[in-house]
Amino acid sequence: MNKIAAIFWKDIITEIRSKEIFPIMLIFGILILLIFNFAFEFRSEITPNAISAMLWITFIFAGLLSLSRSFALEKENDALLSLVITPADKTYIYIGKLLSNFVLVFLMELIIIPVFILFFNLDFSSNLLSVLGVVALGTFGFIAIGTFFSSMALNTKMKELMLPVLTFPIIIPVIITSVKICSSILDGKDFSQYKSSLQVLVTFDIIFAVACAVLFEYLIEDS
């Protein structure tokens, strides 16, 4: 547990001091929203499905920026080697990174959502907590996979390009499910109507997080 906390603390403190990722991620997210805003010309009749899709497109593209830097930080000065050479279980590195990436991306999303509401003049007041819950679950699945592929892309020549190419095909089920659930909530549908989708999302999260944690050690150690 200490080891997970150490990785988490190191990543968060590094971001607080360097301010390398979060401001860029936030600005990028707001820029995407601006483009959507102009594309839809401030129309009020946007369907819940479109609102949900726009939100998730923003989250995924902005979130990828955080993921692409996640393991690149470890590559600087070969710092990752200092962790690999310790006798500690390497799964701790993955879990610590997963948590720090999740916190950074979720924080960005918490800022993006009010901006989104403001830009599109929406009313989320009655279902904001439900939307936040789904955003947290969807983000967790996305980050679980993204963190894993971020480490995989680390040793490739075009790591910035490889990350989305590797990540997008795998996160499709998480994103489609998240978009559907958000859309149902915004449409005012009853919980029973999206309960099964929520169960699918939670299952994806668990499967992806466990599989990535197990495979991480094999990935990080030289074969």
Next chain:
Amino acid sequence: MGFEIEISNLKKNYSYLTAISDLNARLEKGDFITLFGPNGAGKSTLLKILSTLLKPSEGNVVISGHDLGKNRNEIRKIIGFVSHQNMLYENLTAFENLKFISTFYSIKKPDEICGKLLQDIGLYERRSDPVKTFSSGMKQRLSIARTLINNPKILFLDEPYNGLDQEGIESFSSILSDLKSKGHTIFLTTHNIDEGLELSDRLMILNKGKLVFDQKNIYRKEEFKEIYFSVLKN
């Protein structure tokens, strides 16, 4: 005296080349071994294999009685690895860097040990400064303190003098001399004959993946330089 490291028929093949070929060596406990060789000779590959960061293609390595193929984690408890990359986090302070890595060795009383290591390398006064404000020499000294956090019996140093100025080289050599006197087994690689020769008990030369010279250090610098270049020519 027992052997600390036993290397038998070691081979490392990459898809495009053979980096290490049929290497055999027995290294004694407490020895300071320097492995010389030109760039691309396979020195870093050998050191990465010995420090558990690479798996050999063939052969066997036993370190302090532990088989590299079977007991990698046991070996990791007793070794330290320093390379020309300092393996430090630039945005953390010197103290934070040491304390962070101490977590992964489950060190008891980490604050005390980190403080003592910083004093030993002369960086205690700068303990709260971010590493990015340090000179190359200071970073390399901190890098060796990071390596000593688990009090390793064996130290692998891969071209540690690269990028250091004269003052940094002297300061680093003095730390190595101190470690040698404390009984650590030290295995250093370099392509520069001027470095490490004085401290060495044993000299090796690796060329094109083959160990072409392995002798006790009885040589003066000029004498060894002649041997080195003649060995590489053949």
